[in-house]
Amino acid sequence: EAGVAQSPRYKIIEKRQSVAFWCNPISGHATLYWYQQILGQGPKLLIQFQNNGVVDDSQLPKDRFSAERLKGVDSTLKIQPAKLEDSAVYLCASSLPGLAGRADTQYFGPGTRLTVL
Amino acid sequence: AQSVAQPEDQVNVAEGNPxxxxxxxxxxxxxxxxxxxxxxxxxxxxxxxYITGDNLVKGSYGFEAEFNKSQTSFHLKKPSALVSDSALYFCASPAGTGANNLFFGTGTRLTVIP
Known part of the structure; x- marks a missing residue:
């Protein structure tokens, strides 16, 4: 079974530029998550999708971050414009749509390491 | 609020030790x-x-974890450490009642010394 795919693996940009990350979840996984992992910290949720609908985006800095999952499969996370503090690893994860609160196992992609100069 | 905490940033253990x-x-x-x-x-x-049931949960790569309700702990264990176990370990729980997304601890870096 193929895992969660992400691209690019690494990205270096200057502040105020824009960047986009792509994620393809495990086949059949309706739930997709984007996490931000700053060096030395645990991952923090940015946004959660159930199929193509947003379940939780309360931690997403909406003035600069946006995400979509138009067909309920692939997802794109965008940052525009980027700030220095956006330097982090962006992790995509997917899971089966289990019962609410059961927290089915999430499977993570390799992540995209973003460096903002 | 739901949360987990990892009290140790770094753990060092000799290869072969628990x-x-x-x-x-x-x-x-x-x-x-x-x-x-x-x-x-x-x-x-x-x-x-851990969801429910046995307090000792067995997982991948020979790891297991012990759920202790009285001490509110969920420690990860392995009987004999390998150098290849050196990595960053995260404990996590659902971020809130009814939530599916996870709240992660700050992580513990495990170094297994040959």
């Missing part, structure tokens, strides 16, 4: 608890999870 990585939780209701491992330049890999 290892323990600590996690405590603050969860209302039935706790669901997870352990993930992160190798350099890799995403997180699922090790094991």
């Amino acid at each position: 290892l323990t990585v600590k996690c405590t939780y603050s969860v209302s209701g039935n706790p669901y608890l997870f352990w993930y491992v992160q190798y350099p330049n890799r995403g997180l890999q699922f090790l094991l999870k």
